[in-house]
Structure formats: C-alpha cells, structure tokens
Amino acid sequence: MPLLPAPLRALSPLNAAAAAGPTRAPRTLLYGRRAPLAGALLFLSIGAVSAAVAGRTGCVFSHRCLPFLGRAARGLSSARMESASTTAPSIVVYVTVPNREAGKKLSQSIISEKLAACVNIVPGIGSVYWWDGKVQTDAEELLIIKTRESLLDALTEHVKANHEYDVPEVISLPISGGNTKYLEWIKNSTREN
Secondary structure, three states, X not given: OOOOOHHHHOOOHHHHHHHHOHHHHHHHHHHHHHHHHHHHHHHHHHHHHHHHHHHHHOOHHHHOOOHHHHHHHHHHHHHHHHHHXXXXXXXXXXXXXXXXXXXXXXXXXHHHOOOOXXXXXXXXXXXXXXXXXXXXXXXXXXXXXXEEHHHHHHHHHHHHHHOOOOOOOOEEEEOOOOOHHHHHHHHHOOOOO
C-alpha cells in the first residue's frame, strides 16, 4: 500500500479494495489511476477560484500558499495602483430623454459645462413605467454619460434644471476598472468639481 497519512488511508480506494477482497482489484487499479488526475483538477480549481477572488479584491498577496499566482498576481496589483494615481474615480450615468433633439441639446450642455467627458445617445429605447397611478409606455432615448464620481451632484442639478421631465432619470453606476488611458481621458476632460 502506498504511503499515505493516517487520516487519508481510510479514504484510499486501495484500502477499500483490500477490504472487499480480490474481486475488487481491477476497479482499484482504475481508481488508483484516477486519483492523481482528480487531485490535480482539485488543486487547479482551488487555484482558479483563489486567483479570481484575489483579482477582484486586489488582495493578491493574501494567497501566498499558491505559488503559481506569483507574477500574474503582482501584475494585477501594480496595474490597479498605477491607474489609481493617474485617474479619478469615475461613473457611468444613465439619463433618459423624450427624443433625439432633447438628447442632443442636453448632451451638448453637459459637455460644454465639462460635467462629463462623453455622452452616448442611444436611440430606440422603449420604456414601461408606473406614473400618475397607471402603467405608461413611451419611446425614449438613453444618454450614457461618462464622468467623474465627484461631479454627480453637479450633473444631477444640471439635468434637473435643463430636462423636460418633472422627475428625470439620473442614476449612476461605478466604473471599477477599464482602459487606463480612457479613464485618464475622463479625468482630463472634466472639471474638478
């Protein structure tokens, strides 16, 4: 019997085969060949999950027991640190407008005031919503606005002052990463506050 730590001997397929008698020997040989493969797959699975968690959280060096993360993990960490010093926390803001003309007018005023670096106008949005005590359906256009997180309040006030709706949609989503050059461009194309 191969040398296994005592707790693992009881779980070994070879141990189970010996207890079952000679009729189980061919199956033991098959299990014996699969065990290294199963162990390797388990090790790689743990490594992949750990790498994914480490990449998302930025806590790469908390996984020191997995040596194969080494250089790749350090590369992820340094890229985030580098971008943090040259970019500003950025967001994507959604604003719906009733038509193309309203979208172009609002987009141009946002860019002119340096409240955003870019506004995409997406046509053909169909909105279904609750308003005035009933379900409403309208054709709208969507503005996708890229800006600094610090400009959200000023942008919201600008939209409210220049929008046709009584309660315009202004919702933001954080940008957690991306092309560093693009994120630098957002920072450099917008005002401080």
